Amino acid sequence: MxxxxxxxxxxxxxxxxxxxxxxxxxxxxxxxxxxxxxxxxxxxxxxxxxxxxxxxxxxxxxxxxxxxxxxxxxxxxxxxxxxxxxxxxxxxxxxxxxxxxxxxxxxxxxxxxxxxxVGCGVLASAVAMDKITAKKVVHPLGIRQAQYVDVYRHELAAMDQVISRVEEKLSYPVFVKPSNAGSSVGVTRVDRREQLADALQLAAQHDSRILVEETIIGHEVECAVLGNLDVGATRVGEILAADSFYTFDAKYNNPESQTVIADYLPEETIQEIRKDAVRIFKALDGSGLARVDFFVEEKTGAVVFNEINTFPGFTSISMYPTLWIHEGYTIESLVDRLISLAVERKQA
Ligand SMILES: Nc1ncnc2c1ncn2[C@@H]1O[C@H](COP(=O)(O)OP(=O)(O)O)[C@@H](O)[C@H]1O
Ligand SMILES: [Mg+2]
Incomplete structure (x- = not known):
């Protein structure tokens, strides 16, 4: 081939x-x-x-x-x-x-x-990449997500109004992120009002639409999915970030950040995450692969959807392959399977 x-x-x-x-x-x-x-x-x-x-x-x-x-x-x-x-x-x-x-x-x-x-088609890729649109597609599934306010770059000219709009709906700390970006680029945790304008301007350098979200405190977990019509999901992995959140540096430069198989979470929660990951993938018309990211809120134990990545990191220590290796795949058999899925999708 x-x-x-x-x-x-x-x-x-x-x-x-x-x-x-x-x-x-x-x-x-x-x-x-x-x-x-x-x-x-x-x-x-x-x-x-x-x-x-x-x-x-x-x-x-x-x-x-x-x-x-x-x-x-x-x-x-x-x-x-x-x-x-x-x-x-x-x-x-x-x-x-x-x-x-x-x-x-x-x-x-x-x-x-x-x-x-290999991987998702045009629609699923585009929707998954755009965090604001992904939230809207996931909303009817009834899966909990962080409360948010969406902001357009051009609105930042009237910064005071934007800040009021955010504060009407959310309380600090909040997360500010570009709607389209990845690897935590342009993402800031904002603890007080004085930091909000800078965070919005930073996010605006990466996209014309910005998301301001309530902060979810709890476990940051990820689930890998694989398949076209028949979609499988792995167990759940947890990110143990060596920073106040999973920043670019914590992801790629800090060897103290770790990923673990989170079998210590309640089994019910793990099953809910797996089910939600597949439902979200299907709602977006996903195919091939994706990694679906959630939080498990500390206070309530609730599963909260964060984002879906249609071409997740695939280094030998990345979560996506690690989760499938835990299910008995090797990287070789996983890549073989992804290639077959691409052919099957075209034939279908
Ligand atoms: N609402 C939130 N509450 C708590 N932490 C968050 C929230 N949103 C993002 N984060 C933190 O910021 C990181 C990057 O945000 P994320 O939405 O995953 O964007 P990216 O596409 O850049 O990975 C996450 O891995 C998490 O550590
Ligand atoms: Mg992420």
Whole structure:
């Protein structure tokens, strides 16, 4: 099978994508898969490279440019320009986190080109990426979520009004986050009014829509789902962040942050999380994979939905593969399964 492994990308999670892609690449059995590596630079150039790693723009110069032709007539083709080489692609794996990769845009390109791809389609990717829209789609399921106020960037010109609107509905501490972003980029915990304006301005640098949420105190837990029509869910993992919350630094730079299998939570709570994860995935029309994140509130024990990630971190120590390994998968068998699901989805 010809696989196009696409990694890097323009989002703030470029480096994480390179690490996730390395894990997936190493799990692809060379006896089964012929792999074409497509690196997307931070500036958005597509390059056919020969190794899975991060490249500087200078290093990229001599690699051929890669082009996907958005036409079914091109026979699932990826063209590697200068000189033009056509490569037939059976399945693309967009190992991209965040904007331009996890948000439905690259999925749309593969749809137009007729190339099957791993993971969620355009709709589920776009809805999951946008936290405000995801909240609205999840709302009718009756699953608890943090109370929130949504704010448009242009409204920040009248900052006092925005602050009043937030304070009418929520009390401090609150979480301020861009509606579209990831890896905690642009996310701030705000303990008092004086910090709110700066937090809103920071979030506004990443998206034109901002979410201000009530703070949920409790366990931060995650559940991995896998499948198309028949969707399976894992046990639940907990994040033990080495910081006041799970910041970018706590996620990727602080070795004291840990993830554990949270079998110590009440079994009823674990089953509720698993059921909710699948319901949320289905409500978004998910396919392939996703990691669905929740809190278990300390005071009440209630399960509170936080967000859903359609291409979760896939490094060897990331929660998504760890949870499936706990279920008896290996990274190799997990990647095989994701590729089969991509083919099955296209056929369906
Ligand atoms: N409402 C909230 N209450 C408590 N902590 C929160 C809340 N929202 C976000 N956080 C913390 O901030 C982190 C990043 O927020 P999250 O919504 O997961 O965005 P991202 O897409 O950047 O991962 C979470 O992992 C959690 O530690
Ligand atoms: Mg998160």
């Amino acid at each position: 010809n696989i196009a492994l696409v990694f890097g990308g323009c989002s703030s999670e470029h480096e994480i994508s390179c690490m996730s892609a390395k894990t997936i690449f190493e799990a692809l059995d060379p006896a089964k898969y012929q792999v074409t590596l497509i690196f997307i630079t931070k500036e958005g150039q597509w390059k056919k490279v020969d190794q899975v790693r991060d490249y500087t723009p200078e290093e990229c110069k001599d690699f051929p440019t890669a082009v996907v032709i958005p036409s079914h007539e091109a026979d699932n083709c990826l063209i590697l320009a200068e000189p033009v080489v056509r490569t037939h692609i059976d399945v693309a794996i967009p190992v991209l986190h965040g904007l331009g990769g996890e948000d439905g845009t690259i999925q749309g390109l593969f749809e137009l080109a007729g190339i099957p791809y």
